[in-house]
Amino acid sequence: MRVLRLRLPGKDPVGAPVQVRQVRTRGNGAQVSTDPKVKAEAEVKAEAKETGLPPSSTSTLTSPLVVAASPHVRSQASVSRIMWVVAIALLPALGGSVYFFGLKSLLLVAISVASSMLFDALTQRAFGRKPTPFDGSAAVTGLLLAYNLPPGVPLWMPVVGAAFATVVVKQFFGGLGHNFINPALAARAFLMVSWPTHMTTMWLKPFGTAPLSGIDAVSGATPLAFVRRAAELVPQGMDLNELLRQANSLAELKRLFLGNIGGCLGETSALLLLIGALFLIIIRVVDWRIPVAYIGTVIVLALVLPNNPMTYSFHVLSGGIILGAFFMATDYVTSPVTGKGRIIFGIGCGLITMLIRLYGGYPEGCSYSILLMNVATPLIDRLTRPRLFGAVKKTKAAK
Amino acid sequence: MLTFRGGVHPREDKEATEHKSVEVLPLPARVFIPLSQHTGAPSKAVVAKGSLVKTGTLIGEPAGRISAATHASVSGTVADVSDLPHPLTGRRGPTVVIDSDGADTPDDALGERDYSGFTNEQIVETLRLSGVVGLGGAAFPTYFKLTPPKEKPIDTLLINGCECEPFLTADHRLMLEQPAEMVEGVKIMSRVLGVQNVMIVIEDNKPDAVATMTSAAASSGFKVRKLRTKYPQGAEKQLIKACLKREVPSGGLPMDVGCVVQNVGTALAVRDALRLNRPLYERVTTVTGPAIKEPKNLRVRIGTPVKELLQFCGGYAAEVGKLIMGGPMMGIAVSTDEVPVLKGTSGVLVLDRAATVFDEHDCIRCGRCIEACPMGLAPQRLNNLIRRGQLEAAKAEHVKDCIECGCCAYACPAKIRLVHQFKYAKSELAAMERK
Numbered sequence: 001m002r003v004l005r006l007r008l009p010g011k012d013p014v015g016a017p018v019q020v021r022q023v024r025t026r027g028n029g030a031q032v033s034t035d036p037k038v039k040a041e042a043e044v045k046a047e048a049k050e051t052g053l054p055p056s057s058t059s060t061l062t063s064p065l066v067v068a069a070s071p072h073v074r075s076q077a078s079v080s081r082i083m084w085v086v087a088i089a090l091l092p093a094l095g096g097s098v099y100f101f102g103l104k105s106l107l108l109v110a111i112s113v114a115s116s117m118l119f120d121a122l123t124q125r126a127f128g129r130k131p132t133p134f135d136g137s138a139a140v141t142g143l144l145l146a147y148n149l150p151p152g153v154p155l156w157m158p159v160v161g162a163a164f165a166t167v168v169v170k171q172f173f174g175g176l177g178h179n180f181i182n183p184a185l186a187a188r189a190f191l192m193v194s195w196p197t198h199m200t201t202m203w204l205k206p207f208g209t210a211p212l213s214g215i216d217a218v219s220g221a222t223p224l225a226f227v228r229r230a231a232e233l234v235p236q237g238m239d240l241n242e243l244l245r246q247a248n249s250l251a252e253l254k255r256l257f258l259g260n261i262g263g264c265l266g267e268t269s270a271l272l273l274l275i276g277a278l279f280l281i282i283i284r285v286v287d288w289r290i291p292v293a294y295i296g297t298v299i300v301l302a303l304v305l306p307n308n309p310m311t312y313s314f315h316v317l318s319g320g321i322i323l324g325a326f327f328m329a330t331d332y333v334t335s336p337v338t339g340k341g342r343i344i345f346g347i348g349c350g351l352i353t354m355l356i357r358l359y360g361g362y363p364e365g366c367s368y369s370i371l372l373m374n375v376a377t378p379l380i381d382r383l384t385r386p387r388l389f390g391a392v393k394k395t396k397a398a399k
Numbered sequence: 400m401l402t403f404r405g406g407v408h409p410r411e412d413k414e415a416t417e418h419k420s421v422e423v424l425p426l427p428a429r430v431f432i433p434l435s436q437h438t439g440a441p442s443k444a445v446v447a448k449g450s451l452v453k454t455g456t457l458i459g460e461p462a463g464r465i466s467a468a469t470h471a472s473v474s475g476t477v478a479d480v481s482d483l484p485h486p487l488t489g490r491r492g493p494t495v496v497i498d499s500d501g502a503d504t505p506d507d508a509l510g511e512r513d514y515s516g517f518t519n520e521q522i523v524e525t526l527r528l529s530g531v532v533g534l535g536g537a538a539f540p541t542y543f544k545l546t547p548p549k550e551k552p553i554d555t556l557l558i559n560g561c562e563c564e565p566f567l568t569a570d571h572r573l574m575l576e577q578p579a580e581m582v583e584g585v586k587i588m589s590r591v592l593g594v595q596n597v598m599i600v601i602e603d604n605k606p607d608a609v610a611t612m613t614s615a616a617a618s619s620g621f622k623v624r625k626l627r628t629k630y631p632q633g634a635e636k637q638l639i640k641a642c643l644k645r646e647v648p649s650g651g652l653p654m655d656v657g658c659v660v661q662n663v664g665t666a667l668a669v670r671d672a673l674r675l676n677r678p679l680y681e682r683v684t685t686v687t688g689p690a691i692k693e694p695k696n697l698r699v700r701i702g703t704p705v706k707e708l709l710q711f712c713g714g715y716a717a718e719v720g721k722l723i724m725g726g727p728m729m730g731i732a733v734s735t736d737e738v739p740v741l742k743g744t745s746g747v748l749v750l751d752r753a754a755t756v757f758d759e760h761d762c763i764r765c766g767r768c769i770e771a772c773p774m775g776l777a778p779q780r781l782n783n784l785i786r787r788g789q790l791e792a793a794k795a796e797h798v799k800d801c802i803e804c805g806c807c808a809y810a811c812p813a814k815i816r817l818v819h820q821f822k823y824a825k826s827e828l829a830a831m832e833r834k
Contacts, residue, residue: 059735060706060714066721066755067734069819071805072748073409073565073727077767077812079760177761177813287766337766337779381780388797389404389636389774390649 079176083136085285089276090143090327096259096269100206101151105265109146112158116142119163123171137176141165144184147266147323148367149191152202157195161187181374182334185367200225203262222263223247223256223318224363248311256317267320277326289342290335290349291325297350308358320366321353328367334374341377341384348373402627403637405773407806409565409630409728411604415694416568416687421576423698424711426499430472430702431739432458433485434493437532438539439465444493450477455506455678458495461527467540467742468530471506472680472700473499486724486738487731497702514673519591522673529672530679530742535559535570535633535662536725538743541669544659545591551654556594557642558585560601560608560663561626561633564726567746569683570663572696574601574608578615581663584670585621588661597621599663600642604628630728631804635660637773649800664745679742684708688749690717699740705747706736720755723748728805760813768807768817774800778807778817785820790827798824 097105120138121131145161165183173179192199203222246252255261259269267273280286295316302312316322329335329349336345349369356365435441442459446452452471459469478498482491514522527542547553562570574581589597599616601609603625613623626632626641636647638660645656653660661669664683671677680701687694692713699708705722709715723730724744740747768778776797784793801821808817 059737060710061719061722061736062715063718063752065719065732065734066752067732068721068755069816069822070723070730070732070803071728071809071818072721072723072730072732072750072755073809074757074814075407075409075809075812077810078814079763079812082763082765082812175761177763332763332765335764337764337769337777339766339770342766385780385796386769386772386775386777388649388776388800389640390646390651390800391775 080135082285083140087136087139087143089280092272092275093266093269096272097265100259100268101204105151108158111155112146112162113139113142115159115162116166120166123167129175138166141183145187148188148264150202151204151265153198161191164190177333179333181371182328182331185328185371188367206260223261244309248314253313267323270317270322273322286330287342289339290330290346293343293346294325294329294349297347298354301354305358319364324366324370329370334377336377336380338384338386341380344380345373402629403640403773405771406629407771407809409809412566413568416685416696417571419696421572421683421696421698426473426503427703427707428499430497432469432495432702434459434469436538436742437467441492442466442469444480446477448477448479453504453506455509455680465540465543467532468528470530470678470680471497472702473497474502474504475500486733509676512676522591526672531668531672532742533662534664534682536743536745541665547654552657553592553594553659554657555596556589556592557638557660558599558663558666559633559638559660560599563602563630563633564728566687566748567685567726569685569696569745571605571608573664573667573683575611577667578611580670581666582615582619584666587669587673592659598642599623600626602626602628602632634802634804684744685746686712690715690719690749690751692716701742702739704737704739708747709736717751719749720752721750757814759815762813767810771806771810774802782817782820785824790824793824794828
């Protein structure tokens with residue numbers, strides 16, 4: 001639109017020639033300079049020079065006004081506030097991780113968060129963008145990245161992951177808001193293919209008093225890996241039925257829910273993750289649609305798909321589904337913007353997760369399902385435009 | 400409770416003025432009356448420099464099918480008729496400047512009368528010549544809304560007392576202070592339209608107004624309905640959807656779904672035009688905001704420079720950042736306090752400097768704008784298209800259906816100037832179509 005700055009110089013707005021200043025802005029136009037006062041004052045002076053009239057008028061204003069399009073009030077919500085709220089909601093799970101796996105968890109998380117923020121800011125500076133290490137987005141990426149690592153990994157792994165997540169996945173594509181896949185998950189996938197042994201065997205037993213180096217404290221498989229390996233274990237004399245009975249038992253499910261199991265740093269305790277997630281849903285930072293559609297699909301498929309030895313609650317509670325469904329699939333930037341699109345997105349994640357788990361080569365499909373659906377997001381957005389107010393009747397009238 | 404899809408809940412900020420009775424602003428020494436204060440063609444000046452006018456004297460006659468008359472708001476001498484910048488658009492247009500003689504002598508024609516014998520045509524003509532326009536903000540000529548074409552039968556008249564813009568309380572006060580006169584105005588409009596179903600709708604944040612209007616309308620057969628407080632409940636299309644479950648078709652008007660919407664203040668103006676033969680030369684407006692000393696509701700002559708209102712309210716309380724004609728969601732920011740009050744000026748809002756500057760971020764695709772949009776648009780997507788210069792694509796995605804309510808930009812955590820983009824796109828598209 002045309003943004004207009006009017007000024008009526010001279011004592012008499014009728015008698016005096018009136019200056020109409022039309023500042024025509026383009027679509028990207030910020031019509032108000034960062035310091036409107038300075039700019040407008042300079043304009044007043046320039047005008048006075050042009051017209052020979054004093055800049056004063058009968059106006060009682062002491063300083064120039066800001067002229068911008070409506071609305072003139074904005075909600076309290078801001079990008080950094082949202083990001084930090086998400087970070088806070090992730091903290092209970094960190095507590096659980098420290099409780100179950102020892103202080104090594106805290107150290108890994110700290111390294112991951114700090115290096116994410118650092119790499120993010122450094123790349124922004126290198127690209128001539130304004131560094132925003134404290135907008136919370138890099139911190140959330142760092143947290144999620146660490147949560148996706150086995151607690152026994154060496155300390156350089158989160159650093160490499162953070163570099164990949166923030167530099168390659170986020171800043172190379174334009175920074176916050178422009179990356180097309182979730183940076184933390186992309187980094188996990190990157191680490192997975194680059195150091196598969198580290199990423200799949202460095203599990204710690206809960207309550208292990210692992211020394212900070214962690215390397216020598218490797219043990220036990222995750223519940224999902226355990227199930228996958230069941231087929232190998234059977235020929236060795238294990239009773240398959242007994243194995244499955246154990247895995248599906250109430251006691252085991254309780255352990256899964258509380259987090260007293262091997263697994264990635266942040267994904268073990270469903271309870272603590274749900275506390276944070278529920279908080280985010282209540283304050284409406286996270287849309288319920290994606291997690292509900294995701295987990296709902298997992299439950300339905302666990303009930304109907306053939307070749308599934310496990311109960312649906314085992315599927316929901318084991319692996320990274322709770323963390324993925326509530327905190328990673330819901331990443332604004334890489335998930336659809338419409339309500340309907342978010343449901344489709346969630347269903348897609350659930351479907352791919354279950355296909356990988358039951359028929360694929362990995363025990364866990366959560367992160368790949370989300371990454372694949374990230375790529376489908378633009379298409380989903382395109383297919384799920386909101387319904388225009390008054391659209392139906394218009395087509396009727398047109399006929 | 401009755402409502403619609405989308406919308407936002409901005410802080411109401413009405414406490415400062417909602418309990419303050421309307422005060423009369425002293426006569427200004429000089430008024431600036433633009434001849435274009437309404438939707439449609441500007442009126443044509445019928446006075447010249449030096450003409451003597453009385454309060455309520457016709458100074459501009461309606462010119463064209465959609466137009467409204469303009470009247471002197473004070474008695475005195477016409478100081479000038481010249482092209483001055485319009486307070487809202489900035490485009491120069493004919494403006495009548497009148498120096499008040501301080502006597503406020505009413506025009507000879509003014510005075511109470513019995514209009515019960517008037518035909519509908521006479522009533523409509525009276526309204527046309529009285530310059531009555533919608534006082535809710537858009538200033539659409541009232542007579543035009545009351546004369547729908549035959550092929551669009553009207554079955555419902557909605558009287559809009561929502562006043563959903565934060566800060567504004569002028570309509571609220573009028574409902575409390577002149578309910579009987581208002582109901583009389585509603586009767587006149589329902590008679591002209593020949594409709595039985597009349598609903599006076601008020602947001603539930605004004606229970607006192609609901610009570611007052613209910614008792615005032617008790618014997619009339621008009622229904623008074625409460626609506627959930629939500630912005631933009633008072634937008635015409637949303638109001639119709641909430642009350643009648645009907646959707647005004649894209650690009651259409653309320654009359655396409657058998658409905659006419661009039662603001663409560665307009666009902667009062669209709670009554671005054673018929674009963675008192677008083678043209679629309681004054682209105683009630685809310686002067687408020689954090690940067691004004693004493694917020695008030697004022698009865699103001701059209702054409703009074705805004706600075707006189709502000710001075711009457713004790714002057715500025717802080718360094719002013721923005722001066723807004725209208726409410727904070729849809730009002731227009733002006734660059735000087737010398738602009739005059741217009742027929743559509745429902746409020747004058749003064750914001751301090753801290754409240755006016757927002758840091759814009761890149762979109763994080765949170766989807767809040769889509770959730771907030773009452774028109775079912777995807778503001779985030781439109782914004783991307785417009786920034787890339789793809790105006791035709793934006794048109795295909797219905798940017799022209801945007802009602803500029805501001806919900807999307809209000810909700811946006813990245814503080815993107817979405818409405819700014821849409822206004823720009825709409826004006827560019829309109830310019831392309833004119834070619």
